[in-house]
Amino acid sequence: xxxxxxxxxxxxxxxxxxxxxxxxxxxxxxxxxxxxxxxxxxxxxxxxxxxxxxxxxxxxxxxxxxxxxxxxxxxxxxxxxxxxxxxxxxxxxxxxxxxxxxxxxxxxxxxxxxxxxxxxxxxxxxxxxxxxxxxxxxxxxxxxxxxxxxxxxxxxxxxxxxxxxxxxxxxxxxxxxxxxxxxxxxxxxxxxxxxxxxxxxxxxxxxxxxxxxxxxxxxxxxxxxxxxxxxxxxxxxxxxxxxxxxxxxxxxxxxxxxxxxxxxxxxxxxxxxxxxxxxxxxxxxxxxxxxxxxxxxxxxxxxxxxxxx
Amino acid sequence: xxxxxxxxxxxxxxxxxxxxxxxxxxxxxxxxxxxxxxxxxxxxxxxxxxxxxxxxxxxxxxxxxxxxxxxxxxxxxxxxxxxxxxxxxxxxxxxxxxxxxxxxxxxxxxxxxxxxxxxxxxxxxxxxxxxxxxxxxxxxxxxxxxxxxxxxxxxxxxxxxxxxxxxxxxxxxxxxxxxxxxxxxxxxxxxxxxxxxxxxxxxxxxxxxxxxxxxxxxxxxxxxxxxxxxxxxxxxxxxxxxxxxxxxxxxxxxxxxxxxxxxxxxxxxxxxxxxxxx
Numbered sequence: 393x394x395x396x397x398x399x400x401x402x403x404x405x406x407x408x409x410x411x412x413x414x415x416x417x418x419x420x421x422x423x424x425x426x427x428x429x430x431x432x433x434x435x436x437x438x439x440x441x442x443x444x445x446x447x448x449x450x451x452x453x454x455x456x457x458x459x460x461x462x463x464x465x466x467x468x469x470x471x472x473x474x475x476x477x478x479x480x481x482x483x484x485x486x487x488x489x490x491x492x493x494x495x496x497x498x499x500x501x502x503x504x505x506x507x508x509x510x511x512x513x514x515x516x517x518x519x520x521x522x523x524x525x526x527x528x529x530x531x532x533x534x535x536x537x538x539x540x541x542x543x544x545x546x547x548x549x550x551x552x553x554x555x556x557x558x559x560x561x562x563x564x565x566x567x568x569x570x571x572x573x574x575x576x577x578x579x580x581x582x583x584x585x586x587x588x589x590x591x592x593x594x595x596x597x598x599x600x601x602x603x604x605x606x607x608x609x610x611x612x613x614x615x616x617x618x619x620x621x622x623x624x625x626x627x628x629x630x631x632x633x634x635x636x637x638x639x640x641x642x643x644x645x646x647x648x649x650x651x652x653x654x655x656x657x658x659x660x661x662x663x664x665x666x667x668x669x670x671x672x673x674x675x676x677x678x679x680x681x682x683x684x685x686x687x688x689x690x691x692x693x694x695x696x697x698x699x700x701x
Numbered sequence: 702x703x704x705x706x707x708x709x710x711x712x713x714x715x716x717x718x719x720x721x722x723x724x725x726x727x728x729x730x731x732x733x734x735x736x737x738x739x740x741x742x743x744x745x746x747x748x749x750x751x752x753x754x755x756x757x758x759x760x761x762x763x764x765x766x767x768x769x770x771x772x773x774x775x776x777x778x779x780x781x782x783x784x785x786x787x788x789x790x791x792x793x794x795x796x797x798x799x800x801x802x803x804x805x806x807x808x809x810x811x812x813x814x815x816x817x818x819x820x821x822x823x824x825x826x827x828x829x830x831x832x833x834x835x836x837x838x839x840x841x842x843x844x845x846x847x848x849x850x851x852x853x854x855x856x857x858x859x860x861x862x863x864x865x866x867x868x869x870x871x872x873x874x875x876x877x878x879x880x881x882x883x884x885x886x887x888x889x890x891x892x893x894x895x896x897x898x899x900x901x902x903x904x905x906x907x908x909x910x911x912x913x914x915x916x917x918x919x920x921x922x923x924x925x926x927x928x929x930x931x932x933x934x935x936x937x938x939x940x941x942x943x944x945x946x947x948x949x950x951x952x953x954x955x956x957x958x959x960x961x962x963x964x965x966x967x968x969x970x971x972x973x974x975x976x977x978x979x
Binding site for chain 2: 410413418421422520532533535536537538539540541544545547548552559632635636638639640642643646647657658660661662669672673676677680684
């Protein structure tokens with residue numbers, strides 16, 4: 393158990409280091425970009441008072457190191473300043489938009505695993521069978537179809553043609569079915585392959601041969617022995633999958649006009665609302681790093697090989 | 702039974718492989734000879750012929766909401782697709798080779814630091830990373846190419862470093878070093894040619910990803926800017942006309958999916974040919 397706590401401490405340290413590096417990179421890139429951000433926001437031929445006002449708001453007039461210190465301490469206090477356009481606090485904006493994005497990402501991941509696990513396991517267990525082909529075709533086509541086009545296709549089939557689900561422009565639960573499906577199916581295509589590989593690797597190991605020669609029933613071998621080991625690498629991967637879901641959500645929210653964090657960041661990019669861009673980008677990366685940290689800890693807790701050694 | 706279905710499996714694979722190659726060839730020709738093949742200019746608006754269905758007179762694939770010819774836009778759109786794909790992957794390949802060889806040849810400190818950075822970048826999901834970088838650099842065609850190039854660099858760098866390290870311990874490299882060959886020559890003569898196959902496979906797969914990213918960013922309005930033709934932009938406009946003209950969403954989407962499918966499939970087949978173990 394002691395080693396586990398040491399591992400926990402190390403991972404926590406790494407989490408903080410990553411967040412620190414990311415915030416530093418974001419800070420300095422925005423300073424390195426040619427041109428005064430105040431001019432970019434106000435427009436080149438804006439009156440000098442307007443530019444001066446924005447400069448004061450952004451705080452870009454002061455020494456870089458002072459700005460950097462304030463920037464870091466602001467992040468620790470979850471304070472990213474306020475939007476240049478709406479004057480609202482960036483942290484409030486983010487928190488009001490994030491639940492929807494989180495919901496989309498988690499539900500999408502649920503769908504992805506629900507599709508990929510059975511299909512991937514069946515493909516590995518029954519090689520060259522109908523299911524194996526179905527899995528391979530699904531994953532090849534799924535990887536080729538970009539998520540936003542899949543979303544448009546789903547809209548066409550279910551909203552225009554069958555008229556089961558409403559078209560975009562709302563965020564009631566019914567409006568979320570198609571976005572979640574689009575994200576889930578898109579990711580499932582990649583996951584099917586991973587499940588299949590992971591499962592076939594386990595099925596080819598020596599302990600399986602031992603289990604077979606011991607006369608254990610196929611079901612026990614496959615689902616009690618092989619599957620449990622095959623799932624372990626997939627757990628480490630689920631953290632990164634979550635990140636893909638966050639990224640995918642930015643695109644899907646745009647297709648369905650959903651008011652999530654992705655649309656907040658996108659509209660900030662269009663309007664050059666720097667505080668919102670910075671805050672949004674850092675928030676998303678911190679959430680992603682934190683989820684990966686949780687997954688890492690969970691993994692080392694479940695995996696006896698790491699827990700003991 | 703098993704061998705029989707395997708044989709059939711190979712036949713199907715070969716068929717799709719040929720199909721994929723043919724499709725990509727067609728695409729490349731369309732992109733290069735766009736002005737000769739395309740019936741109209743991609744930005745010419747026939748305002749009296751808006752939202753025409755496919756197979757209409759004079760407009761084989763119909764026309765969009767501004768009366769622009771879909772076929773012409775599709776043909777010209779393949780240009781930005783292939784340009785973004787090839788330039789960004791070339792940037793990533795060049796930078797990845799340089800960084801990877803440096804990390805592989807140099808001692809622990811530089812190599813270790815580079816790898817820490819590379820692994821850090823690689824642990825981020827591509828879409829998230831691309832949108833982050835774009836949000837910092839600003840948007841547009843050049844920014845998009847640069848962003849994809851930066852984001853893909855670590856993928857190559859990691860492969861190059863691992864291969865450099867293992868190749869440096871090979872007998873033929875050691876004997877060459879013993880004979881006094883200069884380092885640069887060893888790299889260009891022995892190291893790079895020996896890892897070329899792996900790099901080509903990776904480049905094919907990344908090309909496919911680059912194309913998806915190009916389309917996605919253009920769809921979001923962060924990539925190719927209108928009125929330039931791009932498949933992602935065509936899909937963006939099509940979203941609003943899904944009731945009146947669904948073909949506007951189908952045609953570029955099918956072309957896009959077929960391109961990505963072909964590249965992925967060719968990458969897979971070549972990888973399997975080169976490493977029969979997999």
